[in-house]
Amino acid sequence: MSVQTPQHRYVGERLVRVEDPRLLRGRGQYVDDIDLPGMAHAAFVRSPFPHARINGIDVEAALALDGVFGIFTGKDLNHLAGPLIAGRNDYGGATLGSDLLETKRQLLAADKARHVGDAVAVVVARDRYLAEDACELVHVDWEPLPAVVDANEALSDDSPRVDEALASNNIVHKDFETGDVQAAMDSAPHVFRKRFHHGRCHPAPLEPRGIIADWTTGADRGVTVWISHQMAHLMRTYLSELLQMPEGRLRVIVPDVGGGFGLKAHLFTEDVVIPLVSRALDRPVKWIEDRYENLAASNHAREVFCDIEAAADDDGRLLALRMKFLGDVGAYSPVPYTPWIDVGMAAKSMLGSYDIDNVGYTTDAVLTNKCPTGAYRGVGQTVGQCARESIVDDVARKLDIDPFELRLRNCIGDEPRVNPIGPHHYDGGSYAECLRKARDVLGYDELRERQLELREQGRYIGIGICNFMEHGAWGSKTYRAHGADRPFIDLVRLTVEPGGSVVVATGLTPNGQGHETTFAQLAADALGADLEQVRVVQADTERTPFSMGTRGSRSGVVGSGAILRAAEDLREKMAQIAAHQLEAAVEDIEFGGGKASVRGAPSQALTFREIAQIAYFAPEKQPEDIGEPALVSTRSYDPDPTYGNGTVVAVVEVDVKTGIVKTERIVFVEDCGVVLNPMIVDGQIAGGVAQGIGQSLLEQLAYDVDGQLLSGTLKDFLYPTAGDVPSVEIAHVVTPSPATTSGMKGVAESGIIATPAAVVNAVADALSPFSVEVDHTPITPNDVRALLRAAQASSQAATT
Amino acid sequence: MNKHLIKFVLNGEPREILVEPNELLMNVVRERESLTGTKYGCGIGECGACAVHVDGQPLLSCIVLAADVDGREVVTVEGIGSYGQLDPVQEAFLDEGGVQCGYCTPGMVVMSRALLNENPNPTELEVRHYMRGSLCRCTGYSGIVRAVLSAAEKESSGKAVPVAS
CATH class of the missing domain: 3.30.365.10 (Aldehyde oxidase/xanthine dehydrogenase, molybdopterin binding domain)
Structure with a gap:
């Protein structure tokens, strides 16, 4: 049986976004816009020192404030869940195995704070004003320690350790060579060298991170979490393991997200702390990151020292390229990816579209007493392009070759x-x-x-x-090649409802990309439906099938692949019903404009509603070989990179x-x-x-x-x-x-x-x-x- | 601390509420009045996500005390346009791709409306200058600037009329 593929009406068109009217009227719903009855507000006590021993924490004065419901330190919470270990309990991170020295991050720093902003206690109170006031009254007995601030110095044997449990501050080293770089350098007429320092960046979405947890006890025991995030289902997976709560009792809802840029594709300690304090206090608890916390204590990105060497002949043809990437990665390994991602992706992108036979790199990721570094849009690739393009221009300048021409030659x-x-x-x-x-x-x-x-x-x-x-x-093949041997599964459920509406349900978790529009475009074209018929439901673990989330420029490709497959299933079933009803051959059924019609006889047609009515309610009108008549298909797609x-x-x-x-x-x-x-x-x-x-x-x-x-x-x-x-x-x-x-x-x-x-x-x-x-x-x-x-x-x- | 009773007009409706002396206008709008279109982005008046109109002038509600709007008229993003009829500025953001994540959008709408009320025919440079206090992390401002210019053109040629609450 071959069912016709509908003509494209929407894909490729510059359609305005269906999300926008509500956002333009201030009617979007972000985490901080959600208010639950009885909800309390959390604020964190954070380290003012880059490196300091915690000799004691006195919460008495703060707890005495009227309206403060509870104050929790590492002693209260750390035995309940964690520590967070990147690269191991990772699901979709890079599993570097024995190549990685693991940092074990407690939910709240209990013995030592390792960067300015490291959280040591959480105050929960009637409102945020009060919680902040109470934080001021929490007395921490700090003993400042010498800090590791420069990644280059951190490599020396007499440098203090950021994490004494580890043999070195350098937690990952990897290298690679193809061809013979040294021989090519030795015999080349020109060798160029430079050191380039790519500065610390921050994704800094305009909406900071935020989470609400509502932990109910008794027969309906369960946790509902609203979180500003890029991976609803993975967050459920992480929390399920850490909180020892079956996934069936854990619901993660991602409402509108005010920008993510990779920052919100991580698991942070606060994401575990807030559900735990909700349980302890038996009430919903909200925490919204403030801008200081966002800048000091979420994740930074891509601080990398690049030592670059390029060899060229007299015509500017590049003969060899070697780079050493030394990442200043901060105090902890970010979950799930590990801090190798920046130096690793810098290395993987250093060659780009250049035709060079001899290429080598080394990558190192070095702990320092600074904010941890994690994924930020363009992970590492920005660094790789900067390093390469910068030396390419040096070659062009010094050999007096036009920079466009030099690039074309190579x-x-x-x-x-x-x-x-x-x-x-x-x-x-x-x-x-x-x-x-x-x-x-x-x-x-x-x-x-x-x-x-x-x-x-x-x-x-x-x-x-x-x-x-x-x-x-990014999908399974990509991650496997980068060392994470885990499959990627991203499901999309496509349904034609009894009234003819089309519903796309996906766990892909947008944060500004406009999936409500683009996925509707794709589904409408793939089914031959009208755009107005299609509704996209997303990013709620109870309403959508599993997905690995929106990151790594993957959602458009992954979503489109799965939608196309599911739509093919539905078209087949709808064509069978329509052909039977219209007394035509299945091969002659065409889809378009929300109808199935007979080729060459457009008046011979059934609307999606008419077909769905037969599928759901009129078995007597169904062909005998219809099988399961329901118009639903759940499919996945795992693209090649x-x-x-x-x-x-x-x-x-x-x-x-x-x-x-x-x-x-x-x-x-x-x-x-x-x-x-x-x-x-x-x-x-x-x-x-x-x-x-x-x-x-x-x-x-x-x-x-x-x-x-x-x-x-x-x-x-x-x-x-x-x-x-x-x-x-x-x-x-x-x-x-x-x-x-x-x-x-x-x-x-x-x-x-x-x-x-x-x-x-x-x-x-x-x-x-x-x-x-x-x-x-x-x-x-x-x-x-x-x-x-x-x-x-x-x-x-x-x-x- | 003594609370203050303030009377003000919010999106056309008279309000009377008791506020703490240190309470910010942003908190009154968001928490007390549940008008959550106004956003927190920085807390120090740098990002513009919390912009509202007070007596027709744009102000940043995260650095304005609620007590200071006593006797004044406040319009938030919810008071601009309606579902049936978007304001020309909102319509233009829709048409020109001025929205991505939507978090800066309410502040952008409030500021754009204020700009066009003040200067119905701004140049691109004037738009970029006026909007410097409103930060966007998603769009690179291309769609936003196009939108403001397009709304200005439509309004000044009489093809569109501002929609106030």
Whole structure:
């Protein structure tokens, strides 16, 4: 039997989002908007020291406040659940096995605090004001200890240990080589070296983390958790194990989420503490992370020192590339991924679309007394692109070859091919085409002329390029290749209800991606339904089937694959019913406009409602061989990995008097295969670009030499504003992926993966007349001035 | 601490409530009045997610004491547009892809409305300047800026009319 595939009406269209009217009216429902009867509010007592022994905690004065319901320390809670161990009880993290020294994180620090913001007690009170006041009255007897602040020093034998139970501060070391890097370096005419420090970043979603737990006892024993998160079902799995509560009695609901960016794809200690205190106090408890907690004590990301070596011949052909990635990963391993993800993904993305035979890397992840580092959109890949693209521009400058030309000379072909750095095959792309297109959109030659003219006037603009790849659509194969030998299962349940409504139920857990719209587009096309008929239900473990969640640019690909499969099942059943009723052959049934009709006789048709009425209520009208008539199918999809690609060019102007860098233009040429909704894809790109500009020029998580955090507010940690980000000039190239059912590739991270390298290179290009080396992010005005002062001093020294 | 009785108008309705002297307007709006469209993002007036109109001027409710709105008129995002008829600013955010996660959106709507009330024909630079105090982590501002410009164009050409509560 072959059932017709409907014509596309919605996929590829720029449809407005069905989510938006409620969000625009302030009627979204985020965790903090939920109010339960009798609900109490939690606040945490946190360490003001980077490293300190806890000699005692006195809660008497705080507990005496009227309206304080309870105060809990590690002594009260740590024996009930935990510790949290990354890479082991992980489900979807990286299982590094014996390669990883495990940190065991207690729910509340009981013996020692290991970073500024480490939580030592939780106060639960009538309202948050009172809980905060009570926190002030909790007296902790601290004994400050020397802190490990610099990852390079942390490697020395006489460095203090962040975790005395471990043999070293370096908790993961991995290396890799293909070809013979040293031989290639030894025989190459030119070898280039630099050290690049990629600064600490923060996902910093505008909505901080937050959780409500309602633990009921007695016959209806169970826990309901509302949490701002990216993985509803995995959170249930984690909590089920840690709280020893069967999954059937645990419900995790993810309401609207105000941005995640990977931060909300982790298990944090607070996520376990809040259910436990709800049980202890027999009432619902809410905790909303405040901005200080978010900046000091959630997760930072990707602080990596990169030692880069590249060998080239006289024509700029790259002969070898070697990088050493040293991650400053903070005080604990984030669950589930481990801190290897940043250095690991930096390494895996260091080669990109370059054709180089001899490639090697080492990766190390070193504990320090700083906030832990975990997944942030573009995990590690940003670092890998920055390191590579930065040295590529050095090669171009020193050999006096145009940077576009140098990249074209070293570019791989478009066909699918083995990725020499592993572990996957590239699924094909448009690597050189994107470079050329970006050059055209930019008006490159004129811009270079303009650059020279402006220099004569004392104005310095710079052009920076990044030719990037984005590793997306994470599933079983990807994780297995990265060392996590666990399958990925993502189910979608598709139902045609008795009245003809179509319901898509998925545990994929969106946080701004617009799944209510895109999944409806996909389901409507796959069934031949009208968009208005389709409703998407998501991210509630009691209403949706299991999913590994929304992260790693996977939901569009995974969701579309499963929806297409389930829709095929439903079309088959509906075609059988329609054919029987209309006295036609099943092969002649066509779907479209919410109807099944006979090919060539469009008036011979049944609406979805009419078909569903037969399926659910009229067995006498069903064909005898219908089997189970219900119009429901639950299917999964586990994609092969995809590699999107593209070219980003940043044009900046550096004010050499103030050091301020202004991003004038971003040209973004992107190939993510088949585009599902251009408005949403472009929105993902523009958002990632802004984050990329932020992390390369503005956002800083500064610690002083003693390990004290200096960036605890949004006055210190600077989000890019509307004044800092230009309108992004986006162009698309479409190379459908042979690896996925829909031809789509992951796209959500490309903006942030690629933009920082382009901005860094643009600043370096602008400052090229001054012979300075741009070797870190973020590049703040102070840094620019310091570089220029140093250059001036050394040129004066040379002339005197 | 002595509580204060304050009288003010909230989205067109007169209100009389007792507030603590240190109670923030944001808490009154969100916790006492259950108007949860107004959002917390930073607590120090840096992100704009808590913006509301007070006597027609945009203010950040996370750094305004509730006692200070005694005798004044407050409009939150819930007072702008209705389901049947979105405000032209809201309509434009919908059309131009100005929304992703939606968390900054109420503040953006409040600020955009204030901008267009003040300056019906802003340039792109003026929009970007005016909106600098409203942070968005998702959109890169592209859709937001397009939306404000598009709403301005429609309103000033008479194709759309602001919808107040």
